[in-house]
Amino acid sequence: MEWIQQLVNGISLGSIYALIALGYTMVYGIIKLINFAHGDVFMLGAFIGFYAIARWEMNIFLALILAMILCAVIGVIIERVAYKRLRNATRIAALITAIGVSLLIEYTVIFFRGSSPEAYPTVFTTKNIEIFGVQISTLAIFILSVSIFLMLLLQFIVHKTKIGKAMRAVSHDADAARLMGINVDNTISATFAIGSALAGAAGVIFGIYYTRIDPLMGIMPGIKAFIAAVLGGIGIIPGAMVGGLFLGVVETVVSALGYSLWRDAAAFVILILILILRPAGIFGKNTREKV
Amino acid sequence: MLKINDIDVFYGNIQALKGISLEVNEGEIVTLIGANGAGKSTLLKTISGLLKPKRGSIEYLGSAIDGKPAQSIVKSGISHVPEGRRVFSNMSVEENLELGAYLRSDRDGIKKDLAHVYELFPRLLERRKQLSGTLSGGEQQMLAMGRALMAKPKLIIMDEPSMGLAPLMVKNIFNIIEMVNKEGVTVLLVEQNANMALSVAHRAYVLETGKIVLAGSAKELQESDEVRAAYLGGL
Amino acid sequence: MSALLTVENLGIQFGGLKAVQNVELYMNQGELIGLIGPNGAGKTTTFNMLTGVYSPTEGKIMFDGKSIGGLDPYKVTRQGISRTFQNIRLFKELSVLDNVKVANHGLAKHNLVSSIFRLPSHFKGEEKMEEESLAFLKIFGLDVYRDELAKNLPYGMQRRLEIARALAAAPKLLLLDEPAAGMNAKETHDLMELIAFIRKEFDLTILLIEHDMNLVMGICERIYVLDHGQLIANGTPAEIRSNPKVIEAYLGEEVTE
Amino acid sequence: GCGTDDSGSSGSSGSGNTVGETIKIGANLELSGAVGSYGSSINDGAKLAIDEINASGGIDGKQIEYIPIDNKSETAEATSAAIKLAEQEKVVAMLAPATSGNSVATVQIANNHKVPMVTGSGTAPNVTVNDDGTVNEYAFRTCFIDPFQGTVAANFATNELGAKNVAIFADNASDYAKGLAASFKETITANGGTVVTEEAYVAKDVDFKSQLTNIKGKNPDFIFIPGYYEEVGIIVKQAREAGITVPLMGADGWDSPKLIELAGADALNNTFITNHYSSEDPDAKIQDFVKAFNDKYSQAPNAFHALGYDSIYFIVDAIKRVDGDVTSEAVQKQLASTKDLSLVTGTFTVDENHNPVKSATVLEFVDGKQQFNSKVNP
Amino acid sequence: MKKSKIFWGYAVLALVIYAVVQLLISNGVIQNYYQNMFIAMCINIILAVSLHVIIGVTGQFSIGHAGFLAVGAYISAICTMKFGMPFITAILIGAIVAALAGLLVGIPSLRLKGDYLAIATLGFAEIIRIVFVNTDYVGGAAGLQVTHQSTWTYAFFGVFITILVISNFTNSRHGRACISIREDEIAADAMGINTTYYKVVAFAIGSFFAGVAGAIYAHNYYIIQPTAFGFLKSFDILIFVVLGGLGSLSGSVIAAILLTVVSTYLQDFPETRMIIYSLILILVMLYRPTGLLGSKEITAYFKFGKKGGTRV
Ligand SMILES: Nc1ncnc2c1ncn2[C@@H]1O[C@H](COP(=O)(O)OP(=O)(O)OP(=O)(O)O)[C@@H](O)[C@H]1O
Ligand SMILES: Nc1ncnc2c1ncn2[C@@H]1O[C@H](COP(=O)(O)OP(=O)(O)OP(=O)(O)O)[C@@H](O)[C@H]1O
Ligand SMILES: [Mg+2]
Ligand SMILES: [Mg+2]
DSSP states (O other), X not given: OHHHHHHHHHHHHHHHHHHHHHHHHHHHHHHOOOOTTHHHHHHHHHHHHHIIIIISOOOHHHHHHHHHHHHHHHHHHHIIIIIGGGTTSOHHXXXXXXXXXXXXXXXXXXXXXXSOOEEOOOOSOOOEEEETTEEEEHHHHHHHHHHHHXXXXXXXXXXXXXXXHHHHHHHHOHHHHHHTTOOHHHHHHHHHHHHHHHHHXXXXXXXXXXXXXXXXXXXXXXXXHHHHHHHHOTTOHHHHHHHXXXXXHHHHHHHHTTOGGGHHHHHHHHHHHHHHHSTTOSSSOOOOOOO | OEEEEEEEXXXXXXXXXXXXEEEEOTTOEEEEEEOTTSSHXXXXXXXXXXXXXXXXXEEETTEEOTTOOHHHHHHTTEXXXXXXXXXXXXXXXXXXXXXXXTTOOOHHHHHHHHHHHHHHOHHHHHTTTXXXXXXXXXXXXXXXXXXXXXXXXXEEEEEXXXXXXXXXXXXXXXXXXXXXXXXXXXXXXXXXXXXXXXXXXXXXXXEETTEEEEEEEHHHHHHOXXXXXXXXXXX | OOOSEEEEEEEEEETTEEEEEEEEEEEXXXXXXXXXXXXXXXXXXXXXXXXXXXXXXXXXXXXXXEEOXXXXXXXXXXXXXXXXXXXXXXOTXXXXXXXXXXXXXXXOOOOHHHHHTTOXXXXXXXXXXXXXXXXXXHHTTOGGGTTSBGGGSOHHHHHHHHHHHHHHTOXXXXXXXXXXXXXXXXXXXXXXXXXXXXXXXXXXXXXXXXXXXXXXXXXXXXXXXEETTEEEEEEOHHHHHHXXXXXXXXXXXXXXX | OOHHXXXXXXXXXXXXXXXXXXXXXXXXXXXXXXXXXXXXXXXXXXXXXXXXXXXXXXXXXXXXXXXEEEOTTOHHHHHHHXXXXXXXXXXXXXXXXXXXXXXXXXXXHHHHHTOOEEESSOOOGGGXXXXXXXXXXXXXXXXXXXXXXXXXXXXXXXXXXXXXXXXXXXXXXXXXXXXXXXXXXXXXXXXXXXXXXXXEEOTTOOOOHHHHHHHHHTOOSEEEOOXXXXXXXXXXXXXXXXXXXXXXXXXXXXXXXHHHHHHOHHHHTTEEEEEXXXXXXXXXXXHHHHHHHHHHHSSOOOHHHHHHHHHHHXXXXXHHHOOSSOBHHXXXXXXXXXXXXXXXXXXXXXXXXXXXXXXXXXXXXXXXXXXXXXXXXX | OHHHHXXXXXXXXXXXXXXXXXXXXXXXXXXXXXXXXXXXXXHHXXXXXXXXXXXXXXXXXXXXXXXXXXXXXXXXXXXXXXXXXXXXXXXXXXXXXXXXXXXXXXXXXXXXXHHHHHHHXXXXXXXXXXXXXXXXXXXXXXXXXXXXXXXXXXXXXXXXXXXXXXXXXXXXXXXXXXXXXXXOHHHHHHTTOOHHHHHHHHXXXXXXHHHHHHHHHHTTSSEEOGGGGSHHHHHHHHHHHHHHOTTOHHHHHHHHHXXXXXXHXXXXXXXXHHHHHHHHHHHHHHHOTTOSSTTSOGXXXXXXXXXXXXXX
16 A cells, blocks of 8 residues: 555655646757746746735736746746857857756846745645545646646647748758748747746646745756657657656655665666667667668 | 849858849740859749848739748749658658648649649659659759649749759650649759759859859840850850 | 679668668779769669668668678778769868878877877877878878868869778778769869779779769779669670660760760 | 965065045845845844944044955855955944854955954854864854754753654755854764664755655654745644654744744744844844834844844944954954953853854743743853 | 977876976975865866777767776775785776776777667666665775875876877777767778777776776775765766867867866855856857867967878
């Protein structure tokens, strides 16, 4: 019984990772940028949601939408200001810029409001459903459903819609995409907008679920999302979902075994093993470079 | 139809085109030949809006298009088949063709043109679900041409469509170029394979280190000693 | 006399696709042989198997009396096979001279320790590398560009540099993948002469892939034709030119020079 | 130490620093980086104290110049900041970093330059006393040392709550929490209790369900949770959600108004902490501090704020007691001989190990309010 | 032999700099504070140059360099503190163990590329750190107290030897082999380069010197704690290399010096330091995406009329 409970714990933690990883892998897949600032947009989303609910007394859904919109705008601004010029630069240069943007966001927030944490107001009285003695929080079920829904939605957008096709075209070859009449700048902005909106939503949901938010809260989830995205296969949307869930379950199982201090190490060991067996992630096609 | 006046194009500090002027009339096949690095691709990229001229103007159907973004140039009816095919390799053949019609919204028209492209290139129909990255070079070249045709262009500009293709395929490609032209599309063709290019073209220009050095009807150039020595193997 | 290279029943599969199958070929010391066929026939893939880039899923490759199928590429190179690439793969940020030196690496003897501590053997070894590499550049008329970065060379020169680099690895067998691609008739003609020259000068055996029939028919002694991963013909240029299967699959009509 | 240190201490700063036009007090704090919030809290408390003292005329007419330096929560930067304060700024005393590790990194420098340092929250014993038992002459602190609070909590659990089978859930990335857990374990075992399970977490975690599920499976009747309010707030909440109803207890790291917001008032019922003081204490000194702090920063103070505030008063008291020239060496002597100094976090005397001897207060949370339970003398 | 002359020229210049600084320290002209800053600079230079050989030269995207730093720091500290070995021996042992860790990390690099390799190296570094967190022998999270033994002399010769070895390595057929892997691994392989061997060699050399830096670090800051070796530290080192210009040894040295100075200077602006620092990062990358020196060496800027030049 305890084990089923732990599995449930793992899945609910994993669905939070998945939620963040979805937006991450989306941007990652389209412009191949390791967007370290993604975790910080997530943090901004959490704070926007917090202020909306606690200070401006908005209802939770309005707050969620507000956070998504503002994060989308912030994401687009970041892209336009910091990343656009670097599209033709090496990826590592873009990575350093992303680290810079990440620090800038974190410390600008600290500058204006200090580094102390904030507690999300209780918006739902979370009920636990008990099935055969296993406690499942309704909120956890809600989060898992949201992640799955968003995964399907993203998958649909990227593979079935016109803008999705444009995104993929841009990701493969921006100049050729231009020759198709695709507005590359707008397409990339749209990618950032969607990815950042997802991060914002994840931030609000995270706040509701875990209560504590602080200006540096994005760092670890950002790294975890990166791991989840790589684990699933870079740019592969269902991969991010599976990667996130997998990571959550591994961490929980390791903790449950009494090795909670080795949790992150175990997660990395498994990550490395998987990558050695499947160098392009769980879902990535291990294509050899055509010579 | 297309009128280029005295343009200069730079890559950073390197000047790739020096005062180029040329003209393409409606219904023609015009070919541009020249050695490696002469600036042929640069010229095509400038026409399609991927590069911007520093000086000079490009007129198309009476209005200036230089400096306009690529997407609006595509919209006005110029399709560019880029050097090296540049197909979207992780997408299927059909998705590539659909992207060719990205700016169009006439569903029926698109459907019709898709059928037409498959008619021109039956090989693509066979492979429509295959990822284009796994196509052979010739097939990719067909796809690149098909994709450009999907935009329903008035003017199609092609950059070395015969590069790396088997002889049979080269003939095939040139046949298709003539066919497309007969259907009313104007063609500006860049080629290394000067022999072939001159045999299908009406008029031709010769480009050398960023300048036009010769111009005339395809026939004239084919017979010119200069051209024969430099580009046709001098035999 | 036994052949320098013999390939038996060679095949490779990518997922469900049999890119090459049942290929049998041989090359005697000093021969210049062509490998032609439609796009996607498996020519480059065959090269990749010969050089160890891909491991064949079937068959046997014997080179100079040893089996080399599935060997790591660098080991194959040290056995005496080197190549150029269809899409130029120079070391773009290295100077022209250094590009050649990299290929010369396998011939040098001075070890890591001697280089780190700048022992005399390091200086001697590096000097020898420099001399030998410069000699190759001279042959190809590239010595004027020695300190230029490879990416800044004109296209035709890059193709030449690829060949020079391949030669610097001191091969017995040289594989050229579409060396004339993107060259006009005149440049192609110069290239033909160059190939003939290095073949004599270095006592090479050469296998080349090319779509330019003037070149292939002009210099190859024998030609293999691949289609859909299988050999469909093999013979002298004259035989190939009139082979109906080849005409149908590849040439389109009889090629007259 | 070898070469470097000797040359440093034989230099101009050989006999410590003296006071000039103003009295310089430095602060080497974690103002950014991983534990930036702790250092910033100490800094805010310290600034309040400095403002108050300067507003009331300073020390013997001399104003205090407060020089905070950010050490980015890194030992390397803490070291260089300490050298800078002692050697370049020539302060007479300095606040040492908020974490024990960073404080330890600066102890030698304080000794070599003969400039006293006071940490507000470096609770590990080895800040002031080396492993070989020698005392670091120039290191002081205003907080409890770890073993003290752990012992108090264990005794409270046994005597007041009748705990027999206890669980420990500690922040293992923090030497503070580990120190408390170790002494708690020692005492509770000596008291006849059993530690049924020990679980651990790492600072910045947010999901503790897995460990809590394990703990719940062991059915303890009391859980000791040393750590800081950021994590503890969530732990308490998740513990109650998981159906754990037994008493929970922690230490001064819990003390923050944020704890109540994070955990929720209901979840906090039946939880206890050991602390220096209670912000609900009607004592005028405490209420004045709470009010002044609220006026300046519009928030209620936490333990770090109070300790930062007190550290300054501790130093200032020593400076005031110096006879003749105020040098850093003289200040050190006065700090060491501090007796019955009454501050917000208690009235204390500095012992021979440079630790404050002061009583601990046990507080209980009742409907979101800290309620005085008992006082324990060392 | 012209090249060896240039080489000795630099060596003598370096020794003169060393002697002058040492003299000023002995006279007390350079105070403790600056001496400490110089040592910090040296540690950062060693770290930057040692990562340069992995990323800049060999093109292996490694973002876990702090892991090797940690190994060097802890192993050397164990040597001096637990076994009472002399500092110099401790440095060597620390470096050798770090090199072994590098070999271990080099192994996945044989199969992984790009971002996949990056995440694996980051993972390795975190694993190393977590091992130290959970090892009570070295104090766990509380850390290990270490006596102060690093001096300007150790730091300087650490830098000197690091640069010497890595530039000698880079300017030889072995270094060229590594560069060719960076440029095009498949072509390098086809030219007879044992890419496996050289990738592992690069990791081993890089981590060896990171270990040296770790030893000097541990014995300069009185205490080492696992928190000092997290991924943010790895990013700091990465920033030196990229900001200086990928592939440029002198670039990474200059970036390490500049950023150490900037960071020390910014200590006085606690509220804004990280904002300023991040803005500097962003602006440099936006206006010089190839880093301060690009892939050129500083010496190339002094050689007029001669293109390319030798790589240092
Ligand atoms: N992105 C670029 N940056 C700098 N210089 C460039 C760039 N692209 C092309 N060039 C230079 O501009 C000149 C013209 O190049 P272009 O590609 O237009 O030649 P081309 O005639 O198409 O040759 P090819 O037959 O090789 O395709 C050449 O000297 C080339 O080196
Ligand atoms: N790494 C790979 N993965 C999957 N398929 C591959 C791979 N490499 C080659 N192929 C497939 O094998 C077939 C043969 O390709 P190959 O490159 O050998 O053709 P080729 O004869 O050299 O053609 P071309 O003349 O166009 O260069 C093609 O269908 C190609 O898509
Ligand atoms: Mg071109
Ligand atoms: Mg090929």
